[in-house]
Amino acid sequence: xxxxxxxxxxxxxxxxxxxxxxxxxxxxxxxxxxxxxxxxxxxxxxxxxxxxxxxxxxxxxxxxxxxxxxxxxxxxxxxxxxxxxxxxxxxxxxxxxxxxxxxxxxxxxxxxxxxxxxxxxxxxxxxxxxxxxxxxxxxxxxxxxxxxxxxxxxxxxxxxxxxxxxxxxxxxxxxxxxxxxxxxxxxxxxxxxxxxxxxxxxxxxxxxxxxxxxxxxxxxxxxxxxxxxxxxxxxxxxxxxxxxxxxxxxxxxxxxxxxxxxxxxxxxxxxxxxxxxxxxxxxxxxxxxxxxxxxxxxxxxxxxxxxxxxxxxxxxxxxxxxxxxxxxxxxxxxxxxxxxxxxxxxxxxxxxxxxxxxxxxxxxxxxxxxxxxxxxxxxxxxxxxxxxxxxxxxxxxxxxxxxxxxxxxxxxxxx
Ligand SMILES: Cc1ncc(COP(=O)(O)O)c(C=O)c1O
Numbered sequence: 001x002x003x004x005x006x007x008x009x010x011x012x013x014x015x016x017x018x019x020x021x022x023x024x025x026x027x028x029x030x031x032x033x034x035x036x037x038x039x040x041x042x043x044x045x046x047x048x049x050x051x052x053x054x055x056x057x058x059x060x061x062x063x064x065x066x067x068x069x070x071x072x073x074x075x076x077x078x079x080x081x082x083x084x085x086x087x088x089x090x091x092x093x094x095x096x097x098x099x100x101x102x103x104x105x106x107x108x109x110x111x112x113x114x115x116x117x118x119x120x121x122x123x124x125x126x127x128x129x130x131x132x133x134x135x136x137x138x139x140x141x142x143x144x145x146x147x148x149x150x151x152x153x154x155x156x157x158x159x160x161x162x163x164x165x166x167x168x169x170x171x172x173x174x175x176x177x178x179x180x181x182x183x184x185x186x187x188x189x190x191x192x193x194x195x196x197x198x199x200x201x202x203x204x205x206x207x208x209x210x211x212x213x214x215x216x217x218x219x220x221x222x223x224x225x226x227x228x229x230x231x232x233x234x235x236x237x238x239x240x241x242x243x244x245x246x247x248x249x250x251x252x253x254x255x256x257x258x259x260x261x262x263x264x265x266x267x268x269x270x271x272x273x274x275x276x277x278x279x280x281x282x283x284x285x286x287x288x289x290x291x292x293x294x295x296x297x298x299x300x301x302x303x304x305x306x307x308x309x310x311x312x313x314x315x316x317x318x319x320x321x322x323x324x325x326x327x328x329x330x331x332x333x334x335x336x337x338x339x340x341x342x343x344x345x346x347x348x349x350x351x352x353x354x355x356x357x358x359x360x361x362x363x364x365x366x367x368x369x370x371x372x373x374x375x376x377x378x379x380x381x382x383x384x385x386x387x388x389x390x391x392x393x394x395x396x397x398x399x400x401x402x403x404x405x406x407x408x409x410x411x412x413x414x415x
Pocket of ligand 1 (some may be wrong): 072099170171192193203204
């Protein structure tokens with residue numbers, strides 16, 4: 001039997017910190033300083049955002065990229081560009097960040113939740129197909145944790161029912177599905193560059209597409225309704241200023257140079273860690289279908305079945321943290337249980353749906369199970385270390401499992 005659990009007074013398995021995030025150096029400083037000194041700080045003044053849009057789009061198999069202020073706005077503009085109208089229904093998973101659904105409401109459309117698959121944690125194509133009604137206009141599959149959703153199934157469904165598919169690729173920079181990059185698989189892709197993301201400038205987002213008409217609409221929507229060739233004070237549609245700035249563009253350009261190596265490291269370490277952890281009873285790493293040719297591991301995620309493991313998730317997380325392994329339970333509730341949905345606190349949006357929508361009638365048991373009892377997340381930065389770091393994580397899980405009885409007894413005594 002190995003040393004007592006650190007949570008119960010033993011020695012932590014690891015005290016050294018894991019890789020910190022963000023990672024930056026001289027190349028970022030040089031590029032930022034150059035932009036600073038140029039005095040060209042706005043997207044319409046300088047070359048950085050335009051260059052980044054070209055490079056990022058090309059890296060993700062797309063002809064067009066439209067850099068915007070964040071990955072929430074990119075979803076909303078993608079919906080608007082696709083012609084989503086008041087009251088249209090958009091199918092989304094309930095196991096995702098708030099924005100996947102809030103952006104739908106801000107496009108004046110109705111989010112309809114379809115459950116996720118219990119093994120991949122991605123939107124289940126069968127559940128999505130069952131949620132289609134005559135009012136459905138779009139689907140937003142999320143490439144959860146960085147593993148592409150089943151885009152073959154979603155594109156087939158979209159073709160059959162004449163739907164728009166917008167990939168929420170906020171976790172999926174550099175990921176690929178059947179060797180095709182995330183962001184190029186649907187009609188439009190949406191990425192985030194918020195601080196925790198695999199490619200970051202603190203805040204930021206981008207819409208990717210191969211459709212020139214959609215790209216042009218997105219450009220107008222993110223630039224006050226201006227159109228190519230139009231005068232500066234000529235505005236053709238209701239839109240806003242959602243442009244990414246040049247300082248962010250400069251940082252994204254230098255960070256993008258690191259994306260390939262970092263993604264390869266995360267993918268290698270993620271695969272290895274999944275292999276190590278899958279041996280433990282009740283520990284189910286995110287199942288990886290053969291179609292996932294590159295996992296970007298924004299999160300390394302497992303489903304921990306506490307009954308089989310021998311101790312409840314909350315206690316296991318506390319025990320792992322005490323051993324020096326940063327981890328969390330992730331989202332505590334499915335999106336449709338959020339107070340915003342419960343109380344229909346939609347601001348000025350969806351007035352026509354008031355009183356008719358009741359998200360208490362939405363049932364997504366897989367998502368609920370993962371939120372309430374079984375989800376466990378490890379952040380992407382942890383996967384950037386050497387293989388020895390993965391070994392430490394695997395040893396910590398094994399140690400906690402070895403002591404599951406003592407941990408379960410401890411958990412029972414907690415208030
Ligand atoms: C799945 C998903 N979609 C959308 C977003 C929204 O991105 P942002 O925070 O850049 O608005 C996030 C970000 O956290 C996300 O995780």
